[in-house]
Amino acid sequence: MDLRDFQELMRRTYAERDAARGPDATFRWLVEEVGEVARAMRRGDPENLREEVGDALAWLTSLANLLGVDIADAAARYEHGCPKCGGMPCACPL
Numbered sequence: 572m573d574l575r576d577f578q579e580l581m582r583r584t585y586a587e588r589d590a591a592r593g594p595d596a597t598f599r600w601l602v603e604e605v606g607e608v609a610r611a612m613r614r615g616d617p618e619n620l621r622e623e624v625g626d627a628l629a630w631l632t633s634l635a636n637l638l639g640v641d642i643a644d645a646a647a648r649y650e651h652g653c654p655k656c657g658g659m660p661c662a663c664p665l
Contacts, residue, residue: 574643581632594637601630 574582589597593623604627611620652659 574646575641576643577628578632578636581629582625585633586636589633589637593635597630597637601627601634604630639665 604623608620608623608627611623632642635645644658648654651657653661653663655661656663
């Protein structure tokens with residue numbers, strides 16, 4: 572599934588609930604899911620990590636839907652390497 576298909580899937584599945592919740596609350600859910608990614612990293616459980624990364628991606632996509640951001644267009648910023656230095660790999664100073 573590509574990013575546009577995923578975004579449309581999230582829109583069809585959650586648009587009504589996301590709209591009722593609003594962008595601010597959806598953002599807070601996203602932040603909570605990112606925290607769960609951190610916990611899964613510390614535990615070193617690959618299956619849980621896969622689930623939590625998926626959840627974080629879903630919440631980010633829901634937020635993008637609410638804000639009118641096309642995820643594929645946002646990702647395209649990186650299609651030629653680092654958007655700052657243009658390198659692949661990135662050559663920006665740490």
